Amino acid sequence: MSEFRLDIISDRWVIVAPERAARPTDFPVERRRAKDGFCPFCEGNEDKTPPELFALREPGTDPNTPGWRVRVVPNRFPAVRPDEPAASSENGLFKRIAGAGIHEVIIETPRHVLSTREMDVAQVADALLACRLRMRAAAEDGRLAYAALFKNAGAAAGASLGHMHSQLIAGPVVPHAVLTEIEGVRRYRAEEGTCVFCRTAEEERRTGDRVVAEGDRFLAIAPYASRFPFEIWVLPRRHAARFEGEDQETLGDLAKVMYTVLGRLDTVLGLPAYNTILHTAPFAMRDPDDYHWHIEVIPRMTGIAGYEWGTGVHINPVPPESAAAALRGEGR
Amino acid sequence: MTTVLLVEDDPNQLLLYTEMLKGEGYDVSGAKDGREALRMVEESRPDLVVMDISMPGMDGIEAMSRMLSKDHKLPVILNSAYATYKDNFRAWSADAYVVKSSDMAELKETIKRVLAQNSAESGG
Numbered sequence: 001m002s003e004f005r006l007d008i009i010s011d012r013w014v015i016v017a018p019e020r021a022a023r024p025t026d027f028p029v030e031r032r033r034a035k036d037g038f039c040p041f042c043e044g045n046e047d048k049t050p051p052e053l054f055a056l057r058e059p060g061t062d063p064n065t066p067g068w069r070v071r072v073v074p075n076r077f078p079a080v081r082p083d084e085p086a087a088s089s090e091n092g093l094f095k096r097i098a099g100a101g102i103h104e105v106i107i108e109t110p111r112h113v114l115s116t117r118e119m120d121v122a123q124v125a126d127a128l129l130a131c132r133l134r135m136r137a138a139a140e141d142g143r144l145a146y147a148a149l150f151k152n153a154g155a156a157a158g159a160s161l162g163h164m165h166s167q168l169i170a171g172p173v174v175p176h177a178v179l180t181e182i183e184g185v186r187r188y189r190a191e192e193g194t195c196v197f198c199r200t201a202e203e204e205r206r207t208g209d210r211v212v213a214e215g216d217r218f219l220a221i222a223p224y225a226s227r228f229p230f231e232i233w234v235l236p237r238r239h240a241a242r243f244e245g246e247d248q249e250t251l252g253d254l255a256k257v258m259y260t261v262l263g264r265l266d267t268v269l270g271l272p273a274y275n276t277i278l279h280t281a282p283f284a285m286r287d288p289d290d291y292h293w294h295i296e297v298i299p300r301m302t303g304i305a306g307y308e309w310g311t312g313v314h315i316n317p318v319p320p321e322s323a324a325a326a327l328r329g330e331g332r
Numbered sequence: 333m334t335t336v337l338l339v340e341d342d343p344n345q346l347l348l349y350t351e352m353l354k355g356e357g358y359d360v361s362g363a364k365d366g367r368e369a370l371r372m373v374e375e376s377r378p379d380l381v382v383m384d385i386s387m388p389g390m391d392g393i394e395a396m397s398r399m400l401s402k403d404h405k406l407p408v409i410l411n412s413a414y415a416t417y418k419d420n421f422r423a424w425s426a427d428a429y430v431v432k433s434s435d436m437a438e439l440k441e442t443i444k445r446v447l448a449q450n451s452a453e454s455g456g
Binding site: 037038039040041045048049076077105160161165 | 399400419424425
């Protein structure tokens, strides 16, 4: 039986329609694969990228040479530019803001690996540390409203290169998805007196049906109103509005949980394409009660068709309870 | 004489570029797609490759990537009418990018610049 489920944070409905898939893992997955040829992100090929902005390096090694563990470079063809003067204008219906901002690439490992499974927890922690430092640098820019940190893995998720990397795009606007969640957090707090993400984490831990993995400080769940098969949210268990405010120990626990979650996703589904998207508080948001940062993991196994585009209501053939069980290694 | 390999699937454009570059004093050879270009580079390494992107069989970014995996230092200029390469991280490996135009001044200047840069880096 299919059913409509409501995500009370975003006020968004989904249809969970399990009869559309025989078993939770029955999907024609387009596996991520290594293309033959030269990779500009591999160690030794530093001359093929713009000069690095930041790197975690072995002592005694020079910038833009081998010896790095994580490397951050500006995008050679950025969507927004740091040298664009901040400007905006409004002409009746038509408002514009100049594309001033930062577009960076975080190269997460010197080796040409396609999966988190081929990394170790320390490497994932290094990548998260680099992301946090670049987020802080973006926050200090002063002209920027929000930084989106995301990963495209696999061609179906928008990646043109298999080598594990993330991107950061910071610009002068706050995305609608985050504004909607902030409204949801405020609405729930006004009605219930607590954070809806904190309550979700408590409730999901209590029942356990949709829990995928758990660390000392983080919880990974298949959200109740998952839009996509095997969608996962990774939530801090303690209330925190912004990712870039977390300390190194917390990032270490996050690395363990992300390593587990992404590794299981690759094992259970066979290297599917996926996106990870960080949702964090806008730079100018002052009240830490207003948001609870988290990471969304979206496997790209189903298309977005006319119904989804036209209504915003997604049809998900895999109940999140089944997805979580499969990712925990049960019921296969 | 400096050798240039032109990779271009449109025979009229291939002829036009060939004549233009011969006029600049280069020794020019042509390939009609990525696979033919790979074979030609294996047989005789040119000093520079000018590569179209959108071609049947094997596109220019794929061909460049395979060439560089064997010879990291081979200079390649991507020469395309489209800007779609900007979405592709593999295109970062090129030494320069030229948007196709009936005015070939930019391509001529870019070839000179890349050759000079490559010569300086290799101590030539």
